[in-house]
Amino acid sequence: MxxxxxxxxxxxxxxxxxxxxxxxxxxxxxxxxxxxxxxxxxxxxxxxxxxxxxxxxxxxxxxxxxxxxxxxxxxxxxxxxxxxxxxxxxxxxxxxxxxxxxxxxxxxxxxxxxxxxxxxxxxxxxxxxxxxxxxxxxxxxxxxxxxxxxxxxxxxxxxxxxxxxxxxxxxxxxxxxxxxxxxxxxxxxxTESTYATEDHPPRSEVEKSFVEYAKEVVERGGTLFVPAFSVGRAQEIACVLSSHRFPYPIYMDGMALKTNEILFRYPEYLRDSKAFRKAINSVEVVTSWKQRKKIINTPSVIISPAGMLVGGAAVFYNQQIAQREKNAISIVAYQVQGTPGRTLLEKGLALVNGKPTKV
Missing domain, CATH: 3.60.15.10 (Ribonuclease Z/Hydroxyacylglutathione hydrolase-like)
Structure with missing residues (x-):
């Protein structure tokens, strides 16, 4: 051109x-x-x-x-x-x-x-x-x-x-x-045009709906897994739950934890650095396999990369959370064609013990 x-x-x-x-x-x-x-x-x-x-x-x-x-x-x-x-x-x-x-x-x-x-x-x-x-x-x-x-x-x-x-x-x-x-x-x-043809509902409605669904899952004894990009989306989910006073345990895992530490040093880039710090301080950090195996049976919200389920602790959570009917998985980011996240979104299939399983 x-x-x-x-x-x-x-x-x-x-x-x-x-x-x-x-x-x-x-x-x-x-x-x-x-x-x-x-x-x-x-x-x-x-x-x-x-x-x-x-x-x-x-x-x-x-x-x-x-x-x-x-x-x-x-x-x-x-x-x-x-x-x-x-x-x-x-x-x-x-x-x-x-x-x-x-x-x-x-x-x-x-x-x-x-x-x-x-x-x-x-x-x-x-x-x-x-x-x-x-x-x-x-x-x-x-x-x-x-x-x-x-x-x-x-x-x-x-x-x-x-x-x-x-x-x-x-x-x-x-x-x-x-x-x-x-x-x-x-x-x-x-310009980018990923969502050029999409008509998104008001953000306040999306946030309210997400938090209400998270409460519903936890109150029935389930675990809500939120695969999220380690930079940006994981922190946004934590902030949304915090701003809506979510009353149940929230866990964060993976490289999102390192991102949090970096962002603490750059408050000028954030809309409300105090609200961000409050949100991150309210989540429980996950740093070991012993913790991971424990929290998958804990009524809670788990936030972890990778956002498209291609790696990281998200692969483990995806397999484990998918096996219990009272659990749920919320896709909160764009999923590229050919990724496990796209397969889950379009077909409702997750890899469990190496086999595609309907969830």
Whole structure:
């Protein structure tokens, strides 16, 4: 795709076109090439964007930490890669998620931990709403309201104004303020469209319905398992339950616990840092298999990654919780095609002792 004017630019979509995952968009001008994100597609085999040589990229602009936007970035640092620009919180959360991908992945990955460290070394962090000069362009990072540290990125230069929204949420949540920025007229808008055709009910109704259902499950003696992304969604679920004064035990497991510790250090990125701390302090942390085996028989809510049931403690909880009729599983995030979460959502099937079982 070309943007014509006094100086022509080219936009190449390297990933995430007609799919959810491996987001990557290359903006090529007469003098400078900018890459927005470079993520992975989490399926049975990890998918990567269309390859681009590090020497053909002058700078990388990272919108947020989720692996579908950040997970393939270390590929650029097998050799002398370009600088990456992002918020400080996004950099720290990206390191956490990519480290986990390297540690637990059963897939072959074409990069190693040292490449991740090189990526960290060559990243320049900026604050929300600040501008950074990447000659001949200026890039401004606006709060996208998606997860803590997430950004929509406005690029201005060579007579053009281009907005890359990244994943975007313009509605306040318990955890975050919604995106609220004015950028004026644009020559090009590059935006995500995961829920473009969906008509969502008011958030207050969704929260109330979720909390009431959680109470119903616990009061009948069951356990509600909520598989949730370790960055953003797990914390939001805890905040929702806390704000509605949920009176029963809440457990949190997995890498979400490390995310909590990081977010405590960045209160300025949160809508209400005191409410967040209260919510997290009200949950019981799970750190051992002995605890896991105990709480699956405890009337409660269990929040644990991975959000699509592809790994982590969620695999154990999914198998165990599915075996008792009075239990329940709540899917609270988008599920990519081919993941166990998508199979559970569409077909009501969970793997129990290696066999697909109706739940």
């Amino acid at each position: 070309s943007i014509k004017g006094n100086l022509e630019m080219e936009v190449r979509v390297l990933g995430s076109a007609r799919e959810v995952g491996r987001s990557a968009v290359l903006l090529k001008s007469s003098s400078t090439n900018l890459l927005f994100d470079f993520g992975v597609l989490m399926q049975k085999e990890i998918g990567f964007p269309v390859h681009v040589q590090p020497k053909d990229v002058d700078a990388i602009l990272l919108s947020h930490a989720h692996l579908d936007h950040s997970g393939a970035l270390p590929l650029f640092y097998l050799s002398n890669g370009p600088k990456t620009y992002t918020t400080k919180l996004t950099l720290e959360l990206s390191k956490l998620l990519i480290e986990d991908l390297l540690r637990i992945s059963g897939f072959y990955l074409p990069f190693e931990y040292l490449d991740l460290l090189e990526m960290m070394r060559k990243t320049i962090t900026i604050n929300p709403n600040d501008k950074v000069k990447i000659s001949p362009f200026e890039a401004t990072f606006y709060d996208a309201g998606h997860i803590p540290g997430s950004s929509s990125i406005l690029v201005e230069g060579e007579g053009k104004r281009i907005l890359y929204t990244g994943d975007l949420n313009d509605e306040d949540t318990q955890l975050l303020r919604g995106a609220d920025y004015e950028v004026g007229e644009l020559d090009l808008l590059i």
